Amino acid sequence: MTYGDILVAQGLVKSYGGVRALDGAGIRLRGGEVHALVGENGAGKSTLVRILSGALTADEGVVRSAADTRIATVSQELSLFPDLTVRENLFPNRPPRRLGLLDRGAMDRAARPVLAELGLDADLGTEVGELPLADQQLTEIARALLRTPRLLILDEPTSALPAAAVDRLERVLRTLTGRGIAVLYVTHFLEEVMRFAERVTVLRDGRVALPGVRRAEVDVPELVTAMLGGRPEQPVRRTRAVVDLPPPVVLSGVSVPGRLADVTFTVRSGEVVGVAGLQGAGHLNALEVVCGRTAISAGRVDVGGRGLPRSLRDAIRAGVAFVPSDRKRYGLMTDRTVWENTTAVSWLGLGRGGFAPSRAELVCRATDLTERLRLRGGPYDVVARLSGGNQQKVVFAKWLATEPRIVVLDDPTRGVDVGVRAEMHRIVGELAAGGAAVLIASTDLAELTEVCDRVLVFVRGRITGEVSGGRLTERVLAVAMQRGVSNPPSG
Numbered sequence: 001m002t003y004g005d006i007l008v009a010q011g012l013v014k015s016y017g018g019v020r021a022l023d024g025a026g027i028r029l030r031g032g033e034v035h036a037l038v039g040e041n042g043a044g045k046s047t048l049v050r051i052l053s054g055a056l057t058a059d060e061g062v063v064r065s066a067a068d069t070r071i072a073t074v075s076q077e078l079s080l081f082p083d084l085t086v087r088e089n090l091f092p093n094r095p096p097r098r099l100g101l102l103d104r105g106a107m108d109r110a111a112r113p114v115l116a117e118l119g120l121d122a123d124l125g126t127e128v129g130e131l132p133l134a135d136q137q138l139t140e141i142a143r144a145l146l147r148t149p150r151l152l153i154l155d156e157p158t159s160a161l162p163a164a165a166v167d168r169l170e171r172v173l174r175t176l177t178g179r180g181i182a183v184l185y186v187t188h189f190l191e192e193v194m195r196f197a198e199r200v201t202v203l204r205d206g207r208v209a210l211p212g213v214r215r216a217e218v219d220v221p222e223l224v225t226a227m228l229g230g231r232p233e234q235p236v237r238r239t240r241a242v243v244d245l246p247p248p249v250v251l252s253g254v255s256v257p258g259r260l261a262d263v264t265f266t267v268r269s270g271e272v273v274g275v276a277g278l279q280g281a282g283h284l285n286a287l288e289v290v291c292g293r294t295a296i297s298a299g300r301v302d303v304g305g306r307g308l309p310r311s312l313r314d315a316i317r318a319g320v321a322f323v324p325s326d327r328k329r330y331g332l333m334t335d336r337t338v339w340e341n342t343t344a345v346s347w348l349g350l351g352r353g354g355f356a357p358s359r360a361e362l363v364c365r366a367t368d369l370t371e372r373l374r375l376r377g378g379p380y381d382v383v384a385r386l387s388g389g390n391q392q393k394v395v396f397a398k399w400l401a402t403e404p405r406i407v408v409l410d411d412p413t414r415g416v417d418v419g420v421r422a423e424m425h426r427i428v429g430e431l432a433a434g435g436a437a438v439l440i441a442s443t444d445l446a447e448l449t450e451v452c453d454r455v456l457v458f459v460r461g462r463i464t465g466e467v468s469g470g471r472l473t474e475r476v477l478a479v480a481m482q483r484g485v486s487n488p489p490s491g
């Protein structure tokens, strides 16, 4: 059975300041179909979704939809009220009333079958903030379903969901499309696309790279090619001397419940090792283990010859420098000067020196570091006044000051410009050349191919592959990250 068009968008343009988020994108959504929307980070997917749902106005272009098309959107950032109950969150606008009072009975009668369909087993009176993240996500989906939309838009709905919940979601979507509803489904999980979707649209740099093709006409490698475009496939070759000492980072059979399963790898001195995976694949948990931020349930860990670090402080004592992705929270004291920030770790006596040096000595050291990093700003400048890229250099400088033997980087160049990015990469190379063991995660696959000697690929908590040498390209990584993501058929 086929249904007609529910929504057609054409020639959409949207700029944020100088950034063209959409540059002539369009999409055609038909009733009775799940239409997947895929593309790299920043390709414009959420911007398109916001325009289709009316939350954002396009600079140019048209969106036409069938009369009385009700659209319900589950957005990428959860929009529930954490201190309201599940029941209150499910009926935000027009809750059923009886004699002027909220009709709890009616709410619950409406909500229960939807929650049951999704497999959400939560008390309707629970505050949403107390639910695990996956259940919050299901609550958000339930709320959208209760609006009985003709078009349901899901922006990365499965990033927090366990496999069983994804299976249930798939069944729910099947039921909906069976009733003629259109579903737009945004995801990074390409295996999921192949299971869920009748059609796929690929966005690249705000444009349509593949327009609503039928699932049968594409496969995962072709989708990856459309997402990446014609970027050069040449791997970056380098030769780096690896020091033949006991490796500073050793994980052997390490498990963390629900996160990592039997993970084994080493990072040797002089080596830059990357970890890659889709959201929730476990690669970031591996970094956390090395930094002493996660307890393990099985396996053996040795960091800097001191066993398993029990805290970040412990890890720092073992020689670890950790550059986090959330710099605002962990990386910097933005109201302090450059010299205070760059020398904070060694100043606390946490660095390998052990002694607290004099202030003059610290400023001197800071100056030295900022010159090495070509920082725009002097040691007495307050960090808050530096540009984002220069702030990031201060984070680096802070850790260089400790002369780390082990460097752990989580998305070190997110949001910095190409010049700073190149300098960071040069520094990473220098650290390795100086004998550090470097472990890096990045949402930017090009970054991994540029700085790493080899990259460990994680899928659902396990290392499923290692890519190095001539095979280390974005494309190979992107395809490897998808493998094994699909669930075995259930039932």
Ligand SMILES: Nc1ncnc2c1ncn2[C@@H]1O[C@H](COP(=O)(O)OP(=O)(O)OP(=O)(O)O)[C@@H](O)[C@H]1O
Residues within 6 Å of the ligand: 016, 017, 019, 020, 021, 039, 040, 041, 042, 043, 044, 045, 046, 047, 048, 076
């Ligand atoms: N409110 C905003 N202000 C400025 N720039 C923005 C804003 N929202 C998005 N952008 C920029 O527009 C581009 C497209 O962003 P968008 O959120 O649509 O991407 P996406 O495909 O959803 O990415 P992701 O997979 O990371 O969710 C990016 O370059 C982003 O930085």
Ligand SMILES: [Mg+2]
Residues within 6 Å of the ligand: 045, 046, 047, 076, 155
């Ligand atoms: Mg998005």
